[in-house]
Amino acid sequence: MRITFFATKSYDKDSFHKIKKNYPELELEYWETELSPKTASYVTDSEAVCAFVSSDVGAEVLKVLSERGVKLVLMRCAGFNNVDLDAATKYGIKVMRVPGYSPEAVAEHAMALAMAVNRHLHKAYIRVRENNYSLQGLVGVNFYGKVAGIIGTGKIGAAMARICHGYGMKVIAYDMYQNPDLDFVEYVELDELLGKSDLISLHCPLMDSTYHMINLETINKMKDGVILINTSRGGLVKTDDLISGIREHKFFGVGLDVYEEETKNVFENHEDEILMHSTTARLLSFPNVIVTSHQGFFTEEALGAISEITMNNAAAFVKGETSGTELN
Ligand code: NAI
Numbered sequence: 187m188r189i190t191f192f193a194t195k196s197y198d199k200d201s202f203h204k205i206k207k208n209y210p211e212l213e214l215e216y217w218e219t220e221l222s223p224k225t226a227s228y229v230t231d232s233e234a235v236c237a238f239v240s241s242d243v244g245a246e247v248l249k250v251l252s253e254r255g256v257k258l259v260l261m262r263c264a265g266f267n268n269v270d271l272d273a274a275t276k277y278g279i280k281v282m283r284v285p286g287y288s289p290e291a292v293a294e295h296a297m298a299l300a301m302a303v304n305r306h307l308h309k310a311y312i313r314v315r316e317n318n319y320s321l322q323g324l325v326g327v328n329f330y331g332k333v334a335g336i337i338g339t340g341k342i343g344a345a346m347a348r349i350c351h352g353y354g355m356k357v358i359a360y361d362m363y364q365n366p367d368l369d370f371v372e373y374v375e376l377d378e379l380l381g382k383s384d385l386i387s388l389h390c391p392l393m394d395s396t397y398h399m400i401n402l403e404t405i406n407k408m409k410d411g412v413i414l415i416n417t418s419r420g421g422l423v424k425t426d427d428l429i430s431g432i433r434e435h436k437f438f439g440v441g442l443d444v445y446e447e448e449t450k451n452v453f454e455n456h457e458d459e460i461l462m463h464s465t466t467a468r469l470l471s472f473p474n475v476i477v478t479s480h481q482g483f484f485t486e487e488a489l490g491a492i493s494e495i496t497m498n499n500a501a502a503f504v505k506g507e508t509s510g511t512e513l514n
Contacts, residue, residue, distance in 0.1 A: 187504050188213040189260065190232040192221040192241055198262070201493040209497050211504055226250040234258035234500060239265055239480065240448065243281075245273035252277035258503050261513075262496045263483070265419060267392040271514045281513040282499040286341040288488035293345035295443060295482040296387050296417040297353075303413060303439025303476050304329070327384070327438070330354040335383025337376070337399075338390030338418070339365040346387050347371050358382060361390070380407040385415070392419035400424065405431040411438045417482040420446040425466055432472050439474045443482045 191198065194216040202214060215232065219225045221241040227250050229235060235256055237243050243259060248270060251259070259274065261283040274281045302308055305326040313320065334350035336343045336359040344365050347357045357371045360379045365371070380386070386408065390396050400414070400423040408414075414437055416423055425446045431437060445466040469475050483492070495511065502509040 187211065187234055187258075187500065188215060188232045189234040189236050189500060190229050191216045191236040192219065192225065193238045194218055197489060198493075201489040202497070204490075205493055205497060209501055212497065212500050221247060223247050223250050226254065229254040229256060232256060234260055234503070236260040236262055236496065239263040239268065241268060243269040243274075245270045248273045248277050248279055252279055258282070258500070260496050260499055262492050265391060266513055267419060267421070269513070275514045280503065282503070282509060282511045283513055284492050284495040284499075285511055287491035287495060288483070288485060289341035289345040291485040291488040292342045292417050292482035293349055293389075294485075295478070296342075296346050296389075296415050296441075297349050299417070299441025299443065299476055299478065300329075300385055300387070300413055300415050300439075303441050303474060308476050309473065329385065332356070332384035333358060333382050335359070335379040335386045336371070337361075337379065337386065337388050339363075339368060339371065340389065342417070343387075343389030344368055346389060350385070350387075355385070376404075377407055380404055381409065383412060384409065385413045387415040388418045388422050390418060390422070392421045397421050398424040398427075400428065402427040402430060405436055408436060410436060413437065413439045413441070415441045417443040420444040420448050420466075425469070429468060432469075432475065437474060439476070440469075440472075441476045441478075442469065443478045444480055445469070445477065448480060 189212060191214065199216055206214060221237050223246045226247045233256060235251060237259060257279060259279055259281045264283060264285055266283050269281055271281060306324045310324055330353060332355050334355040334357045336347050336357060339347060339359045339361045344367060347359060347368050350357050351370050358374050358379055359371045360374060360376045364373050405427060432440060447466050470477055499509050499511055
């Protein structure tokens with residue numbers, strides 16, 4: 187089976203290339219272009235396409251892909267809020283994903299963001315490079331003894347809970363399902379979590395029910411001086427309300443690996459830089475905000491696991507077997 191990869195970067199090629207020899211039944215074709223209704227129409231002789239978190243896998247794209255003979259969409263990521271599953275089913279396209287390739291990769295990045303905004307590493311780095319060794323304005327807080335509030339204790343939230351526990355924090359969490367592996371975590375209602383936490387980290391998926399769960403109302407319920415981290419999906423946070431909260435000095439710091447407009451066409455691609463034009467960019471004007479470019483997953487271990495699980499998914503599809511990662 188031939189698979190056309192969209193939005194391929196050199197690191198994708200490298201990690202898939204390393205294991206390609208184990209899958210002689212699969213032929214890989216790498217395209218740098220992102221998936222869209224127009225680029226979908228260029229697919230020929232491929233029964234499968236491989237897409238990413240940034241790809242448009244909406245109804246229009248799926249319709250075009252089905253007309254091009256595509257039967258399988260392989261998401262090389264965990265989240266699938268950008269896929270119209272009803273449309274995929276309607277057009278007879280199976281969608282598979284990589285549910286838990288390396289939860290620790292994302293959780294460690296969440297803690298890196300939390301530590302960086304807490305200890306002002308982004309400012310300290312620049313300051314010392316300019317030969318300024320002043321500590322003025324760089325005071326942080328100890329995480330030891332503070333309260334970490336984890337929203338969503340699935341694979342990544344559980345890994346983050348363990349990290350916070352290791353820092354000596356009291357860990358509280360909100361989820362509809364209690365994770366039986368986390369006996370050190372106290373589950374509370376969302377309002378209680380918002381009111382008690384010194385560090386809040388979001389780890390639930392983006393769904394209709396979680397869209398804009400962090401808004402003016404929930405921000406007002408948070409402690410003053412809270413640190414907010416989002417490595418999950420941008421749509422969990424209402425950006426305009428976050429900006430209002432930051433302006434009112436609600437937050438000690440905010441660390442975002444994901445932002446609302448990520449999947450919209452707000453990026454201008456150049457050879458060596460990708461520029462963003464959006465309201466999200468306004469967040470960067472605040473000194474206590476750190477934004478990274480959706481890189482939580484980006485470790486060698488995670489890339490290796492993503493390519494292996496994606497190839498196993500494709501191989502299972504070829505054999506007519508299930509892999510347990512099907513979304514429809
Ligand atoms: P998971 O499915 O293992 O866990 C999600 C948890 O959220 C579940 O326990 C679920 O019960 C809970 N949940 C659902 N609705 C909730 C609500 N309203 N309030 C509180 N909890 C709720 O997912 P996993 O693997 O932990 O991933 C979490 C999210 O992380 C993904 O949906 C994805 O958006 C994001 N992610 C980000 C990456 C990055 O590079 N920044 C990479 C991979 C995933």
